[in-house]
Amino acid sequence: MPLLQIEDLEVFYGDFRALHGLGLAVEEGQTVSIIGANGAGKSTLLKAITGLERQKKGVIRYAGADITTMRADLIARAGMTMVPEGRRLFATLSVEDNLRMGGAMGRKGPWTLPAIYALFPALQELRDVNAARLSGGQQQMVSIGRALMTNPRLLLCDEISLGLAPKIIQDIYRCFEAVKQSGVSVVLIEQNVTLACAAASYVYCLLEGRVSLAGDPRSLSMNEISAAYFGTEAHP
Amino acid sequence: MIWIETIANGIFLGGLYALIGLGLGFTFGVMKIVNIAQGDFIVAAAFIGLALAPWTPGAALLVVIPVAIIAFLIGLALQSLLINRVLGKDQIPQILLTFGIAIILRNGMVEWFGANSRSIPTGSLRFASFSVGGLRFGVLPALVLVIALCxxxxxxxxxxxxxxxxxxxxxxxxxxxxxxxxxxxxxxYNIATGIALALSAIAGVLLGMRGSFTPYSGVDRLLIAFEVVIIGGIGSFWGMFAGGLILGVTQIVGLKFDPTAGLMYGHIVFFLILIFAPMGIAGLLRR
Structure with missing residues (x-):
């Protein structure tokens, strides 16, 4: 049975339907990427899965349990967390206190403060600095570190490359090797298709709230992907 | 010399005003909620303090401890049973709810305790004084400032x-x-409201010891709380404390010039700050 399984998911913002009967699955230990243009419903999907968005229909199953109507904090306690879009650090807290907040619920696992500092050595020196003073790349490291501190079984990442320099993106993506090694399953949301395909063993492409393409990125052609991404016909 | 004494008394009172603002500022800072009933809770706490005062003979100030604990529990119940139900993007339901609670509290207190003016007895502490460099100060007002600071x-x-x-x-x-x-x-949020009401309750009891109160005093208290928070700058901890001191000093100095002015000069300072530094003291420092 997949770790995460979604069937017929619909999300409404008032009268506007953001997701139309979406379905996908993530196996334990797998890294899955979800790509799609702006407004395709990627962030809405993650908000629905984590329980932050409550206006939804369909079924979301996680580790065998139906979590469709579960409260967000209880879903997090069951081992699913998210690196939110825009990093959203606690601006009045220091780097270390931000990380500590991740460990607040006390789930056991390999991710502790020393482990995070080993993963992102740059953060060690910045531990007492106010999180709002960091650069974008450093903030993203703290945001990922904070999520890892919950010792998740499933880690959802929303647009972590957004607004960062290519060199920094490379540095940050390198951390996912260690994350995968620790047995965490990962869902990456990306606008950057190349990054998404390189990091994952399975890719879903969203278009206007539906899955327009799914498969192993090595077996998909760039042509197919771009057709699914932009909603145009594939050129032979 | 008399001015030093006046300003010191203003600072003593200002510490208490800061404490009145703290509950409101904390609630707003944590939950973005404005608790309109804060002033009436302050008065209710004074009535509870009045009822419990006979239990702590000889050490009148100790009564703040049981009152704070009771207020904390009331805060937990208030937030979990009522306010949490109306949380959302829209601020209006929460303002209406706490406004309604304020009305119920005020009229409940009139019904229960009558409209007479009361004061919490403090025994010998009431008239105790100490002198520094030839100036005499009240022990109780000074203690109140120390408690607020702590x-x-x-x-x-x-x-x-x-x-x-x-x-x-x-x-x-x-x-x-x-x-x-x-x-x-x-x-x-439940715990934050508990803390906010406990702090307000301590302010209410201390205010009830320093002066008098009626069931209708809540509106004045709420106004002071708003002024302290806005003079200090929303979300700033020590700004709020400074806001309290400014309000206290202006009021006492103003009364010295014009004994019938009441709170007017404090309101004028508040008004000027609202016009010239709408982000408060903290906002001025940040510039």
């Missing part, structure tokens, strides 16, 4: 260094993200 410092320290405090600060920063870390923000 409470500000303690809350500040606790928010920074305890686990629960950190969780409250984080929830104030982003109540959605804390849920992703397994925090039930509604529970955090």
């Amino acid at each position: 409470l500000f410092a303690a809350l500040h320290w606790w928010l920074r260094h305890s686990r629960m405090g950190r969780t409250i600060v984080a929830t104030a920063d982003d109540y959605e993200v804390v849920q992703l870390l397994g925090v039930n923000y509604r529970r955090v």
